[in-house]
Amino acid sequence: MKVTVNTLAKMKQDGQKISMLTCYDASFASLLEAAGVEILLIGDSLGNVIQGQTSTLPVTMDDMVYHTRCVARGTRNAMVLSDLSFGASQVSPQKTFENAARLMAAGAEMVKIEGGMVMAETVDFLTTRGIPVCVHIGLQPQSVNIYGGYKVQGKSETEAETLKRDALALQAAGASLVVMEMVASSVGKAVSEALAIPVIGIGAGVDCDGQVLVLHDMLGVYPGKKARFVKNFMHGQTSIQGAVEAYVKAVRASTFPADEHSF
Numbered sequence: 457m458k459v460t461v462n463t464l465a466k467m468k469q470d471g472q473k474i475s476m477l478t479c480y481d482a483s484f485a486s487l488l489e490a491a492g493v494e495i496l497l498i499g500d501s502l503g504n505v506i507q508g509q510t511s512t513l514p515v516t517m518d519d520m521v522y523h524t525r526c527v528a529r530g531t532r533n534a535m536v537l538s539d540l541s542f543g544a545s546q547v548s549p550q551k552t553f554e555n556a557a558r559l560m561a562a563g564a565e566m567v568k569i570e571g572g573m574v575m576a577e578t579v580d581f582l583t584t585r586g587i588p589v590c591v592h593i594g595l596q597p598q599s600v601n602i603y604g605g606y607k608v609q610g611k612s613e614t615e616a617e618t619l620k621r622d623a624l625a626l627q628a629a630g631a632s633l634v635v636m637e638m639v640a641s642s643v644g645k646a647v648s649e650a651l652a653i654p655v656i657g658i659g660a661g662v663d664c665d666g667q668v669l670v671l672h673d674m675l676g677v678y679p680g681k682k683a684r685f686v687k688n689f690m691h692g693q694t695s696i697q698g699a700v701e702a703y704v705k706a707v708r709a710s711t712f713p714a715d716e717h718s719f
């Protein structure tokens with residue numbers, strides 16, 4: 457059955473964990489959805505894992521549209537979610553809509569935007585005009601040059617409160633989904649409990665409503681630096697299908713992420 461915003465909302469209500477993985481092409485799209493992955497994210501991490509860049513900043517909207525088309529052709533039931541690339545969502549709600557519309561025309565069913573409270577107006581603009589939005593809070597990789605590195609976010613009590621306040625404001629603005637990256641497990645739990653919409657964590661602890669990893673990280677084929685939140689699911693498996701099924705099973709059973717993958 458087709459995974460929609462309603463499916464995801466019901467899964468949160470029923471306490472069923474949501475599995476999400478990044479995906480960049482049609483062959484992996486059909487493999488991932490056959491293994492039970494609910495959401496396929498065409499992430500701008502394709503800059504790192506497909507293009508060999510050292511950050512996501514050089515990725516263009518043309519790149520995102522191309523990979524979204526590839527994934528959409530291989531997908532029947534999973535939800536297709538695409539990142540807006542750096543520069544595509546920062547200028548104005550109007551320009552963001554134009555870029556998001558390109559992704560939707562290419563086969564995306566929801567778009568993801570990095571940013572906190574500052575993106576509330578944009579979230580409202582898109583969602584009132586037909587485009588469901590996922591907001592990416594906590595560590596926002598497109599802001600790596602502001603942070604001076606990929607660092608855990610929401611460390612102090614006040615920062616954690618700001619994160620929760622931002623998430624609530626974005627939900628009120630119409631967001632359907634949250635991705636929360638690299639925050640303490642206690643923050644992941646608090647934000648997931650505070651929100652009605654599902655929160656998908658990456659390095660945000662086991663108490664989020666779902667989990668996401670970069671495909672190449674969880675298959676152990678990315679040659680770059682491995683973040684603490686990454687687990688190689690090929691260990692003990694003899695096929696990629698088996699590794700992805702093990703990931704889905706671990707997310708559903710809340711055995712991933714373990715403490716060793718959390719902050």
Ligand SMILES: Nc1nc(=O)c2c([nH]1)NC[C@@H]1CN(c3ccc(C(=O)N[C@@H](CCC(=O)O)C(=O)O)cc3)CN21
Pocket residue numbers: 500501504505512597606607608670672673678680681682683684685
């Ligand atoms: N292959 C890949 N996997 C990713 O998860 C990913 C990308 N690429 N590209 C875009 C962003 C960048 N991300 C990153 C990149 C590095 C760290 C990292 O080095 N983390 C360290 C530092 C922790 C700290 O300073 O406290 C870690 O040990 O987790 C984390 C997330 C997540 N995204």
Ligand SMILES: CC(C)C(=O)C(=O)O
Pocket residue numbers: 478497498499500501502539592635658668669670
């Ligand atoms: C790490 C995930 C959440 C992402 O945004 C990406 O793959 O680009």
Ligand SMILES: [Mg+2]
Pocket residue numbers: 499500501512539597
């Ligand atoms: Mg991204």
